[in-house]
Amino acid sequence: MDTQDLTRMLHTKNDSKIVLLVADGLGGLPVEPNGPTELEAARTPNLDSLAAQGVSGLSIPIKPGITPGSGPGHLGLFGYDPLKFLIGRGVLEATGIGFGVNQGDVAIRCNFCTLDANGNICDRRAGRIPTEESAPLAKLLGERVKIPGVEVIVEPVKEHRFVVIFRGEGLGAAVDDTDPQKTGVPPLAPVAHDEPSKKTAGIAQEFYSQAVKVLADQPKANGLTMRGFATKPHIPTYEEVYGVRAAAIAVYPMYKGLAKLVGMDVIGAPGTLEEEIDVLAKAWNDYDFFFVHFKYTDSRGEDGNFEAKVKMIEEFDSVLPRVAALKPDVLIVTGDHSTPAKLASHSWHPVPTLLVSDVCRPDGCTTFGEKAAICGGLGQFEAIHLMPLALANAGRLEKFGA
Numbered sequence: 464m465d466t467q468d469l470t471r472m473l474h475t476k477n478d479s480k481i482v483l484l485v486a487d488g489l490g491g492l493p494v495e496p497n498g499p500t501e502l503e504a505a506r507t508p509n510l511d512s513l514a515a516q517g518v519s520g521l522s523i524p525i526k527p528g529i530t531p532g533s534g535p536g537h538l539g540l541f542g543y544d545p546l547k548f549l550i551g552r553g554v555l556e557a558t559g560i561g562f563g564v565n566q567g568d569v570a571i572r573c574n575f576c577t578l579d580a581n582g583n584i585c586d587r588r589a590g591r592i593p594t595e596e597s598a599p600l601a602k603l604l605g606e607r608v609k610i611p612g613v614e615v616i617v618e619p620v621k622e623h624r625f626v627v628i629f630r631g632e633g634l635g636a637a638v639d640d641t642d643p644q645k646t647g648v649p650p651l652a653p654v655a656h657d658e659p660s661k662k663t664a665g666i667a668q669e670f671y672s673q674a675v676k677v678l679a680d681q682p683k684a685n686g687l688t689m690r691g692f693a694t695k696p697h698i699p700t701y702e703e704v705y706g707v708r709a710a711a712i713a714v715y716p717m718y719k720g721l722a723k724l725v726g727m728d729v730i731g732a733p734g735t736l737e738e739e740i741d742v743l744a745k746a747w748n749d750y751d752f753f754f755v756h757f758k759y760t761d762s763r764g765e766d767g768n769f770e771a772k773v774k775m776i777e778e779f780d781s782v783l784p785r786v787a788a789l790k791p792d793v794l795i796v797t798g799d800h801s802t803p804a805k806l807a808s809h810s811w812h813p814v815p816t817l818l819v820s821d822v823c824r825p826d827g828c829t830t831f832g833e834k835a836a837i838c839g840g841l842g843q844f845e846a847i848h849l850m851p852l853a854l855a856n857a858g859r860l861e862k863f864g865a
């Protein structure tokens with residue numbers, strides 16, 4: 464029995480509200496020895512006041528030392544073991560553009576490439592063709608390629624990247640990439656490793672043959688390679704596992720997609736953090752659980768811009784009174800991983816986390832930051848344990864055993 468089996472068994476319903484606020488890539492590092500992290504340098508009166516009321520700690524996104532992508536990082540926060548629920552690259556790419564992959568669909572990441580007169584690849588990324596030029600080509604493939612017995616969906620992504628989804632019966636995804644990883648040779652034929660995947664490989668081959676005819680006159684992108692064939696793993700929903708009606712509020716497609724994978728309703732079409740909070744307030748009576756995602760703490764960390772990340776944390780802090788005014792029974796503030804400006808990338812470092820409820824046991828923390836959080840009552844813990852804690856604090860978990 465794992466934790467999700469327990470919550471599935473023990474959850475009970477009431478009218479409490481839980482809010483999970485995720486500042487992407489929240490955790491940071493000092494730039495100078497003994498200096499502050501981004502979060503410690505930021506002026507965050509609201510987070511500090513929440514830290515004083517609640518309980519703080521540092522969450523380990525996956526396992527100690529493992530640097531996560533935002534996909535596994537969020538699955539962990541949602542309480543799904545990221546090592547058990549593996550999201551294949553094709554599905555992640557489709558999810559990343561907000562496409563709802565169905566059970567049984569095969570999703571494939573594709574690259575436009577440039578072929579010479581002999582059909583050999585001369586540029587594996589079609590000169591990094593701009594999105595304005597590549598998106599119409601992807602659309603054209605979606606309109607023109609017809610394969611009997613299977614629905615073919617083509618969605619542009621960015622520059623030379625696009626995704627193809629095959630929707631039909633009995634399709635496997637154990638198919639090798641067709642990108643030969645070098646130029647001067649043609650794309651590889653799709654090779655399958657089991658019976659259902661042979662069907663997929665046949666469809667992929669047919670897709671390729673039709674696609675090169677459709678693209679024949681295109682100067683930059685007249686070929687394509689296919690990578691990361693994947694189907695969606697069976698993922699139980701929030702309703703099944705936790706008994707909550709869950710809503711997701713995000714600006715970026717990937718996070719909407721991830722929330723959809725666990726059965727959250729994606730609500731509103733906010734463009735800013737303030738608008739996200741507008742959506743939250745408006746939907747307050749319709750859901751039990753709200754996931755609100757803020758992207759820019761991660762973006763500025765990835766830029767390696769310490770000061771800009773500090774500003775983003777301050778912007779995040781400034782909306783908290785609006786969230787608190789809704790009087791959630793449980794409010795959690797955390798991140799899906801650290802993105803220290805010093806590293807200009809995601810990192811493995813545990814993430815400052817705080818939880819506020821009427822029944823949490825307050826600790827001595829009076830500020831929200833990495834140094835303070837490690838002395839907090841949550842200590843250092845794996846992110847996957849946050850959801851059971853949230854439910855318990857919301858009075859939504861019954862006793863285990865007599």
Ligand code: ZN
Nearest residue numbers: 487488533799
């Ligand atoms: Zn992230």
